[in-house]
Amino acid sequence: MYAELGARAPEVSDAEFREDTTVELESTWTEGNEVETLVNGGEYFPAMLDAVKSAQKTITFETFVAVNAVVTYDLVMALSDRAENGVKVHFIIDGIGSRKMDERYLEKLRHSGVEVEIYKPMNYLSPWDCNNRDHRKILVVDGKVGFTGGAGYADCWDGDVEKEWRWRDTMYCLRGPVVADLQHAFNDNWKELTGSTLSGEEYFPYLKQEGRMKAQAVLGAPQERGDTLGASYLLAIDAAKESILIEHAYFIPNKELRGALLRARQRGVEIDIILPNDKIDTPVVRLTSRSHWPELLEAGVRIYEYGPCMLHGKLIVVDDVLSIIGSGNFDDRTFFINDELNVNVLSREFAAEQRAMFERDLAQSQRMTMEDTGYSWSERPKMWVGKLIEPQL
Numbered sequence: 001m002y003a004e005l006g007a008r009a010p011e012v013s014d015a016e017f018r019e020d021t022t023v024e025l026e027s028t029w030t031e032g033n034e035v036e037t038l039v040n041g042g043e044y045f046p047a048m049l050d051a052v053k054s055a056q057k058t059i060t061f062e063t064f065v066a067v068n069a070v071v072t073y074d075l076v077m078a079l080s081d082r083a084e085n086g087v088k089v090h091f092i093i094d095g096i097g098s099r100k101m102d103e104r105y106l107e108k109l110r111h112s113g114v115e116v117e118i119y120k121p122m123n124y125l126s127p128w129d130c131n132n133r134d135h136r137k138i139l140v141v142d143g144k145v146g147f148t149g150g151a152g153y154a155d156c157w158d159g160d161v162e163k164e165w166r167w168r169d170t171m172y173c174l175r176g177p178v179v180a181d182l183q184h185a186f187n188d189n190w191k192e193l194t195g196s197t198l199s200g201e202e203y204f205p206y207l208k209q210e211g212r213m214k215a216q217a218v219l220g221a222p223q224e225r226g227d228t229l230g231a232s233y234l235l236a237i238d239a240a241k242e243s244i245l246i247e248h249a250y251f252i253p254n255k256e257l258r259g260a261l262l263r264a265r266q267r268g269v270e271i272d273i274i275l276p277n278d279k280i281d282t283p284v285v286r287l288t289s290r291s292h293w294p295e296l297l298e299a300g301v302r303i304y305e306y307g308p309c310m311l312h313g314k315l316i317v318v319d320d321v322l323s324i325i326g327s328g329n330f331d332d333r334t335f336f337i338n339d340e341l342n343v344n345v346l347s348r349e350f351a352a353e354q355r356a357m358f359e360r361d362l363a364q365s366q367r368m369t370m371e372d373t374g375y376s377w378s379e380r381p382k383m384w385v386g387k388l389i390e391p392q393l
């Protein structure tokens, strides 16, 4: 909607931007939030586990990937312990993302009184129905502390990025009024799976102001709500006046978003993008992403590949004030197929933290040039497959 306004679009820090995103994304902004950045599993898994262990009344947990791993075991034991001690625990896990998880984890949870729901397990008689996955990452404890970000539960997310097979990722701990929006987001699939809605003070307590950040939860539910995440990226990029930082695991910008990035460059906006290198878990995504680099590089977009290990982060920062965090990737699967939850945060202090994290990763990344946009003979067939199935990636 800002494309035609060009340089006259509001700045992301303007009240008008908040009003427009409220209407377009059907989600209100709240004030008085605090968002803590947790870099890599060594920081976020202990923080999430401590939060679970501290629960007095309720826990809601929703994730995409959980497989057999120490961190999964620790989570299952902590959730079970809380349920055995009278805490109401609700657990949603994606049926494809958890297909390699030992059934005994679920048995332990159920036996302890945790209410477990599996989101769309694989149905071989109707595989197309399983295309929509629950890719959200939500943990809410006592309705007061929330977590979201990119990480699932597997060994690759554990620890730090000290080994090549680890994954570089970020989770965020949220406090303040926006936590109610995370709880509403959990309710979205809880209602779809069980027909009931969680309500009352145990899930939705009074939330006092905890900080100075404005935040807006953006629910991705393409079947019911259309392309909210893509719209949020488009609004943010088209409003950019000075800089855009993008650090994403799966970056396959569609025509609309490529257009927005090119328009931003025409306005003189500096754009830096960090992507995974050949340690990516899905090489076809990297090859398909690369097919879009030439027009971006020619326009002056700086693209880098992260060196140490698989980069799984999901972050956009606009004009050092708006940060977009959460589960959403930068691809059509995110915009049109999967269920997601992102949070838009307006805070110069928070954005500065994100920029510092981005620059630390940048220092370990290699800048790409036009020479890096070619394909070897062995890569070409995979790239062609990627181009064919691009709307599914």
Ligand SMILES: O=P(O)(O)OC[C@H](O)CO
Pocket: 064, 065, 133, 135, 150, 152, 249, 250, 329, 333, 338, 393
């Ligand atoms: O690695 P994830 O958790 O971002 O998932 C990527 C998949 O494309 C989601 O369907």
